[in-house]
Amino acid sequence: MSMSRKRTMSRTKKLVLSGVTGVLVAGGVVATMATGNAAAPDVVCKGSTVTLSGEAGAPAASSGTFPVGTKLKVTNLDNGQATMVTVNGPSGSCVLLNNAAFEKVREPGKNLIRRALIERVGGGSVAPSGAAGTAAPAPAGAGGAQVPPAAGEVVCKGSTVTLSGEAGAPAASSGTFPVGTKLKVTNLDNGQATTVTVNGPSGSCVLLNNAAFEKVREPGKNLIRRARIERVG
Numbered sequence: 016m017s018m019s020r021k022r023t024m025s026r027t028k029k030l031v032l033s034g035v036t037g038v039l040v041a042g043g044v045v046a047t048m049a050t051g052n053a054a055a056p057d058v059v060c061k062g063s064t065v066t067l068s069g070e071a072g073a074p075a076a077s078s079g080t081f082p083v084g085t086k087l088k089v090t091n092l093d094n095g096q097a098t099m100v101t102v103n104g105p106s107g108s109c110v111l112l113n114n115a116a117f118e119k120v121r122e123p124g125k126n127l128i129r130r131a132l133i134e135r136v137g138g139g140s141v142a143p144s145g146a147a148g149t150a151a152p153a154p155a156g157a158g159g160a161q162v163p164p165a166a167g168e169v170v171c172k173g174s175t176v177t178l179s180g181e182a183g184a185p186a187a188s189s190g191t192f193p194v195g196t197k198l199k200v201t202n203l204d205n206g207q208a209t210t211v212t213v214n215g216p217s218g219s220c221v222l223l224n225n226a227a228f229e230k231v232r233e234p235g236k237n238l239i240r241r242a243r244i245e246r247v248g
């Protein structure tokens with residue numbers, strides 16, 4: 016009886032569970048245990064705002080950062096609502112939701128999500144800087160400082176332009192230019208143009224508020240696919 020108890024206690028002492036590694040070691044045999052090792056979603060486009068394209072169809076998104084086929088989860092942190100979408104084309108934003116997708120996360124009366132959590136949950140990777148649909152970085156000057164484009168220079172080539180849904184005098188927000196920058200936005204499909212001043216940040220090269228967008232809008236459209244954007248001051 017004494018020998019039997021000693022053997023039992025000895026085997027018990029050899030049983031070690033590591034809560035950190037998730038490995039069970041029993042009598043020299045290693046068994047891996049599931050401890051939630053699945054890869055966490057990749058949080059992307061930190062600080063970006065999210066708005067809508069005005070396009071119909073099943074829930075989807077367009078992006079100037081991710082290639083077609085990328086799966087993204089967009090959460091509106093102000094109301095906790097989330098939607099999963101697949102990128103189906105290019106835009107001038109990190110993520111631009113179509114109407115159906117935006118309805119899933121919208122706060123009543125708002126066309127802009129200022130506090131958004133964007134996660135890449137499958138598909139493509141981040142596009143390289145300067146890829147189609149993204150704004151190439153401004154050239155570096157002496158000491159590596161960023162040099163803003165010269166006045167009158169066409170910027171954000173290939174970007175689409177949409178609206179933030181915000182009221183007030185004509186203005187724009189931007190993730191490319193600092194507050195105070197003056198930009199001229201021309202809708203090449205109808206020739207209408209407006210000059211606006213950047214008054215805050217957004218996830219787009221240029222995001223027009225309601226009053227500014229009305230100056231260049233085509234009837235019934237909330238997206239300008241063929242836009243010319245110039246820095247004029």
